[in-house]
Amino acid sequence: MTRAIPRVLSIAGTDPTGGAGIQADLKSIAANGGYGMAVVTALVAQNTQGVRSVHTPPAAFLREQLEAVSDDVAIDAVKIGMLGDVATIEVVGEWLGRVRPRVVVLDPVMVATSGDRLLVPEAEQALRELLPSAGLITPNVPELAVLADEEPARDWDAVVAQALAVSRGWGVAVLAKGGHLDGDLVHDALVDAAADVPVRALVAPRVDTTATHGTGCSLSSAVATWQASEDDWFVSVDRSKQWLTESLRHGAALRVGEGHGPVSHFAGLWSRGGVRTDVTGEWWERIAEVRAGTDADPFLTGLAAGTLPRGAFTEYLAQDAEYLHGYAEVLSAASALAADAAERAFWSKGAAECLEEELRLHESWTGGGRVEVSPTCEAYVTHLRSSVEAGYAEGVAAVLPCYWMYADIGLRLAAAATDEHPYRDWLVTYGDPSFAEAAAHARAIVERVARDADPATRERMWQAFRTSAQHERAFFAAPLTP
Known part of the structure; x- marks a missing residue:
């Protein structure tokens, strides 16, 4: 049976270099077989070396964007990225409560790969209160620490412990990611404190590359896209990780920027066609x-x-x-x-x-x-x-x-x-x-x-x-x- 094409909405900030934010989300959604849509929460002046400034449009305009999409299009999945401030979070939260999309993946964007803070401190609690509106959240190690109100984890056991605490405290599944930790293998896990099996691990070889700009954006968008049709978070994460590993391996070939370059979202499609990873x-x-x-x-x-x-x-x-x-x-x-x-x-x-x-x-x-x-x-x-x-x-x-x-x-x-x-x-x-x-x-x-x-x-x-x-x-x- 032909896989239906999921209609996936990204709610996030921009990246003019195309490696992160909404630009990366749209590429990721397309590379994984979905139709991407985008609502802009922030205009970000950034490149592969860092963030220079952020312009946040009025909250009323954000609301108009969201309503324009949902009044016309049946949305199969939503990926939420950079929200930036309290007013933005409140508008998105109200919209989610009214529209109630079946699939919601929240990437709690707080800290960029470059180390830049992308969420004002007073908005951190508002973001925590948005977590129950999502089916899955995908924080990196520093962001998970912020949500858990702890110091960043230094080893994988600590990452899982923080993920369990956040899952238990806010009633949401957490994709715990070990990419920030050292080691030849990258450990990730689907963590759901309410599940029969609270921790389901996935391990992949680390790709030796500096082309890591926008990996969090790209992965969360891929998971939302797969979940719209698979309806199984573990399967969706596994498929997305296969794709991301392949995209990371080919990112350097793009030769974009002088800092952390982007992943190559369409490397697999360019080489063979289709949306499934070349496993062998x-x-x-x-x-x-x-x-x-x-x-x-x-x-x-x-x-x-x-x-x-x-x-x-x-x-x-x-x-x-x-x-x-x-x-x-x-x-x-x-x-x-x-x-x-x-x-x-x-x-x-x-x-x-x-x-x-x-x-x-x-x-x-x-x-x-x-x-x-x-x-x-x-x-x-x-x-x-x-x-x-x-x-x-x-x-x-x-x-x-x-x-x-x-x-x-x-x-x-x-x-x-x-x-x-x-x-x-x-x-x-x-x-x-x-x-x-x-x-x-x-x-x-x-x-x-x-x-x-x-x-x-x-x-x-x-x-x-x-x-x-x-x-x-x-x-x-x-x-x-x-």
């Missing part, structure tokens, strides 16, 4: 070090150059033949678990046809005899078997690196396959376009499964994928490892 592409980037180490391994560099000792090559092929027996069993198991007929056929073909041809090539080099399985090979096959035993999602994620990494390596090795190359037949097999096509098909299946999976299952898929990639790295290195 993210995984591929996260194993970049494993792939680089594999490419530089003496086994592969010697293989490409044709200088690899024949004994090392035949040892590799003998173990690969043993590995492929186990791999075929795992593909057959995945086929049996697949609910989709086309996917069953694909995995079955991989087990019965593609692997038979690969085994034939191995037999031509090794004579077809069975050998003692090495610990490296046994560990890899054991991992694959345990993954598919855990379920279809983990199983297909675990088998993907064998397809993908081999196809990626094969494209480069095939270029070295001259007529005189001692290992030409093997290089040509893995550089064959049909193998690359099979790898692309496998990736498409895993991408679909990962996108449809809940966060916990998707995390297990990632772990299975990463472990297989590490086994691939070790498998290539083994013949030359004492």
